[in-house]
Amino acid sequence: MITVSPTDFQIHLFHEGTFYKSYQLFGAHIVEEGGTVGTRFCVWAPHAVEVRVVGSFNNWNGEHHRLVKVNEQGVWIIFIPENLEGHLYKYEIVTRNGEVLLKADPYAFYSELRPNTASIIYKLDGYKWNDQEWQRKKKRKQIYNQPMFIYEVHLGTWKKKEDGSFYTYKQIVDELIPYVVEHGFTHIELLPLVEHPLDRSWGYQGTGYYAATSRYGTPHDLMELIDQCHQAGIGVILDWVPGHFCKDEHGLYMFDGEPTYEYINMQDRENFVWGTANFDLGKPEVHSFLISNALFWMDYYHIDGFRVDAVANMLYWPNSEVLHSNPYAISFLKKLNETVFSYDPTILMIAEDSTDWPQVTAPTYEGGLGFNYKWNMGWMNDLLSYMETEMNERKHVHHKVTFSLLYAHSENFILPLSHDEVVHGKKSLLNKMPGDYWQKFAQLRLLYGYLIAHPGKKLLFMGGEFGQFDEWKDLEQLDWVLFDFELHRKMDEYVKELVHFYKKQKALYELDHTPEGFEWIDVNNAEQSIFSFIRRGKKENDFLIVVCNFTNEVYHNYKIGVPLNASYKEVFNSDDVSYGGSGQMNRKTLTAVEKPFHGKPYHVCMTIPPYAVSILRPMRKRGERERNDSKKVRRHATRRGKRE
Structure with a gap:
């Protein structure tokens, strides 16, 4: 005691x-x-x-x-x-x-x-955790060469009860966890759960940094939710805001009548855009408060990581027309990361940083800020801008797709299709896609296919998996009624299969953060808006050929350069009829032709589906294939026997 x-x-x-x-x-x-x-x-x-x-x-x-x-x-x-x-x-x-x-x-x-x-007054001790197996496995994993596909969730609007009230932390367990497991997501990222005053917000303006919001239940109830996630194999990331806080009169603002947690100077203190106050990151007591808060969530709630919000607002002094770096913030962020990693080396420290600040994910002893991941905001902005461009104009903005590969390995990136992109008139991901009803769905499938094929870990905001048509709504749940419509159901099935496919293919994640994991085949076909490239795993000849067509044209006998003289099998195609596509598939084995193309010693001739991603894999030796196929038959027979 x-x-x-x-x-x-x-x-x-x-x-x-x-x-x-x-x-x-x-x-x-x-x-x-x-x-x-x-x-x-x-x-x-x-x-x-x-x-x-x-x-x-x-x-x-x-x-x-x-x-x-x-x-x-x-x-x-x-x-x-x-x-x-x-x-x-x-x-x-x-x-x-x-x-x-x-x-x-x-x-x-x-x-x-x-x-x-x-x-x-609440005693936090007394909850009996049952996530020991999760903790053991987490210590053995090397996160950089593992798959990571994060499902970003706002608990208050993911799903509501029939009367419009919130599910509690305990009640959401039976709704959210099976859903996340079925879709194959490796982590959930919960938008801020610190106590905050406004239901209609995402929770970024906090008043109680150590208090799990009571709108969904008690602290022990939240512990149970996280515990159950871990037992189901799901990591939990908390959206965390150490840069600024809510100015409601009962909170931290002017706590004792004068600036206490915030800067003394109004120009530095006030965040006029958000109506919040900036933490004084030069004050030692604020360091103790905030770094303790991170360790608190790790200690009492077993949080697996933090998405650190608004890092750009910390790195640079606010309210200035000229960018001036904030030495207090830089020192604080390094200290924060050093401390949490010394406490738990497996923690995820993810910077939401929209700047080009160098070495955000480099260790502090190498001059970096010490995070281990950073959201790739540039990729997100460029790609969504490209997708919103009319098909015939995409050839003029070809660079918006290719540019990200110039810096893809400069940091450890997460590719976010986040909550920020589906609010304030930006439209939902589905509704950003130009064209008619079918074309919108086809292009969204293409977008997700390119997401899993591009180097970097992945994140998708809730509702994107079934093609939410409307923007995020602050008073309503997701539009689950859309499951009554065929293409939305098929979109959901597509995302399930895509995520599971991604997790099975080591070439799509093992070398995410090294240049050896990616190689262009054809980067210059702006006229047809077709991109082709190779993703590689660690083992020799473990690679995938990825072809993305950002137009509605279909091409037959299209030549694609390949590095290996082998037979190739199409292992994924977003134009599959079962996903709502037109069925332009490569069902037969594609045999390499010993003639150079695209700078590669061989090529294959394939069908290029419209608004789609097609993924090829070199086939293994015949004996190996037969053994693998027999194993699959036995496995499927076993499953049927169990069901029967």
């Missing part, structure tokens, strides 16, 4: 910016003092004249519950000899100008259901 009095060393570390378990001191904790169980409150309010704790245990009157200031840097503490678990509370702070503020606890583990804003 945590003791009442903080040690001098803890206080020293906090003000030094290196108290990485500060949540064990600050906030409300049930503790023991001389055999008496009570509740300790501890808060940092450096400018306060007086601090009182008020709550449901004292009729919101703090007259007899004044905190004691333990040092000049503003750490305040009180021990109340009662077990106050479950009670509501706030800090009543008297400012230097005599104003009295009521503030939620920055370190609270739980909060009242909105629109109420009080903190709740």
Whole structure:
């Protein structure tokens, strides 16, 4: 049990910016003092004249519950000899100008259901985890040469109950997890789950960084959701916002009447575009608060990674016409990454960075920021711009597809088709595609096919898998009614098969982050808008030929250069009728012709389907094929026997 009095060393570390378990001191904790169980409150309010704790245990009157200031840097503490678990509370702070503020606890583990804003005294321990096998397997995996396909989810609008209310953390288990497993996604990324005031938001403007939002249930309920994900083989990534925070009056903003967690200078403090305040990343106590928060989610919630939001807004000073780098932010990000990786080397630290800042995913000892992944925003913007271009005009913007390969291996990239691209009038992914109804679906299948074939890990926002026609809606669930329509059902089946195909083909992920994993066959066919390339795995001759046609033309006997004198089999074609395509397939074996083409010593002649991706694989030796085929027959027979 945590003791009442903080040690001098803890206080020293906090003000030094290196108290990485500060949540064990600050906030409300049930503790023991001389055999008496009570509740300790501890808060940092450096400018306060007086601090009182008020709550449901004292009729919101703090007259007899004044905190004691333990040092000049503003750490305040009180021990109340009662077990106050479950009670509501706030800090009543008297400012230097005599104003009295009521503030939620920055370190609270739980909060009242909105629109109420009080903190709740909650004991986080006691949940029994059953994800030991997941943790063991995770330690053995090398993430860089493993498949990663992330499903990005906003819990409040993925699916709702018939009466329009939210599923709780516990209730969503039986809905979300089987769905994610069936589709083959390796991870889910949950949009911010920290306490935040507005249901109609994504959760990026937080007020309680240590409090899992109560709109979906209790902290233990969230632990169960994550635990069940792990038991099903699904990693969980949390969207996390260490750059800026909500300005609601009960939150961190002007916590003790003056800038505390935020910059003193208004030009640096105010985020005018988002209506938020920027964390003062030069302040050691803010380092202790934020880095502790990352470790807190790893420690108590077994989070597997963080998608760090708005890194660009941290790297550069805001509200300036000229880009000026922020040395405090750079130092903080390096320190953050060094700390979390020393705590758990398997953690995913993913930078959402829209700039060309160098070495974002390089180790800090090599001069990098220390993340291990970065969203490839340039790829996303260029490719979606290309897809929105009318077919006959695509030849004029050919470079929007090819440019990303010039820098594809400069960082460890994730290719995001994210929530940011389906709001604010941008249209859904399906509706971005030009052309008629059939052409929209064909081009979306092509887009997803190119996504899995391009170097980098993958991410798809919810609803994209079945062709959501509308943009994200803040008050409604996804349009599950679309499953009543054939092409949406087929799109969903296509994504399932595509993701499972991706996970089976080592050539599509083993060498994601090295140039040896990718080779152009024909990069210059702008006139026909056809791109062909090779993806390679680690083993010799483990490669795939990928051909993408971004027009509605069909070509027969089309020559494609290949590196190996072998027979080739089409192993994937997005134009398959079962996916809603036109059925322009390469059903027969394609035999290499010993005549150079596309700079390769051999070529094959194939059918190029319209608005589609076709993937070829060299066939193995005959004996090997027969053995493999017999194994498949036995396996399928076994399955039939089990079903029967």
